[in-house]
Amino acid sequence: MDFDTLDIARLRGLAGNKWRRYGDEVLPAWVADMDFLQAAPIRDYVSHAGATGDLGYPFGESAGPLKELFAERAMRRYGWSVDTEHVDLIIDVVQGLYLGLDIYCEPGGGAIIPTPIYPYFLTAAEENGRRAIANPLVLDGTRFVYDMDALEASIDDTTQVLMVCNPHNPTGRVFERKELEALAEVALRHDLTVIADEIFADVVYEGHQYIPFATLSPEIAARTVTFHSATKAFNLGGIRIAVAVFGSDALHDRFKNVPRRSLGGHNCLGIPLTRIAWQQCDDWLAGVVSYLQGNRDFVTEFLARRMPAVGYVAPEATFFAWMDCRELDLPGGPYEYFLEHAKVGLSDGVPFGEAGKGFARVNFATPRKLLEQILERMADSIEKNE
Ligand SMILES: Cc1ncc(COP(=O)(O)O)c(C=O)c1O
Known part of the structure; x- marks a missing residue:
């Protein structure tokens, strides 16, 4: 290395x-x-696929073991118990953000977004005809934190979604349990669906710990959809694959209503390379x-x-x-x-x-x-x- x-x-x-x-x-x-x-091992697999001409349509069932692998890894690394029945593979996390707002927020409904933010959070709301409710993080002297009073004040009857980015791009914050719990309490009280982008979960520095939002409580899990991917941590941005974890049947069922082929299909490298990343790297x-x-x-x-x-x-x-x-x-x-x-x-x-x-x-x-x-x-x- x-x-x-x-x-x-x-x-x-x-x-x-x-x-x-x-x-x-x-x-x-x-x-x-x-x-x-x-x-x-990742580069070896790509060479092997090229050398053997293994670039055809992928074998769909290979997705099954990847879900299990994700669940096993989530438990081992983050103490997160994931039901593989509630896991889907999607093309990328940004697709998840767009679909999530389309599915869990009605047209004209509001989504709370912590700004500054990875730009696709905002475009996902705007391009879907949902209202992006910016909740600017504030500098408390040493780090960016939520302004919970402002967040609370920004909520009205049309607010339906709380978007979370943890670890947060661009500030690099890893929110602590009590910060996440404060958000969770608001989500419960206002009946908000939580859409959590946790793609940077594995790029966390000493002294900080990533806590999956869905682990805060069973009630929170039941209203949370989480997006993950191996692509940031293992430098695989081009392989176009991500994991969606639904905290309840109800959330998952709404997602399953999206016609399958309109979600697109995986390329032949995404699943094997993610598996190799998680197993060997x-x-x-x-x-x-x-x-x-x-x-x-x-x-x-x-x-x-x-x-x-x-x-x-x-x-x-x-x-x-x-x-x-x-x-x-x-x-x-x-x-x-x-x-x-x-x-x-x-x-x-x-x-x-x-x-x-x-x-x-x-x-x-x-x-x-x-x-x-x-x-x-x-x-x-x-x-x-x-
Ligand atoms: C917070 C965040 N979410 C999503 C993405 C993009 O993920 P994907 O390529 O899976 O759409 C990035 C890329 O930098 C990101 O920083």
């Missing part, structure tokens, strides 16, 4: 969106792919999380030293640094500014909701040498603006 070697020619040769979008002058640090090679996962934690600390130290005007709270999970650049007052906003003047491609804070204006998100899942170049370019460009 070597996460530290920088092979820029390999990265520049990749066909994926991350390295293709901006061309050769720019260092990309945006979409949530890592710049590391995947674990060897936990050592790789531990290694990458440890390396990412080192990168997180590197960012923290670098910003304090070279970019002190950037507001920043070290993430507890994910591989994102959420940078508050408002004080820098960069012409065109941080995204445009850093792209043009630093030749660094970040994620613009604006699509993350009102609360993201003046922010940029840096993906630090890259060899440290490259991370350093990215940050150096940013720091130099800020000095030029002063």
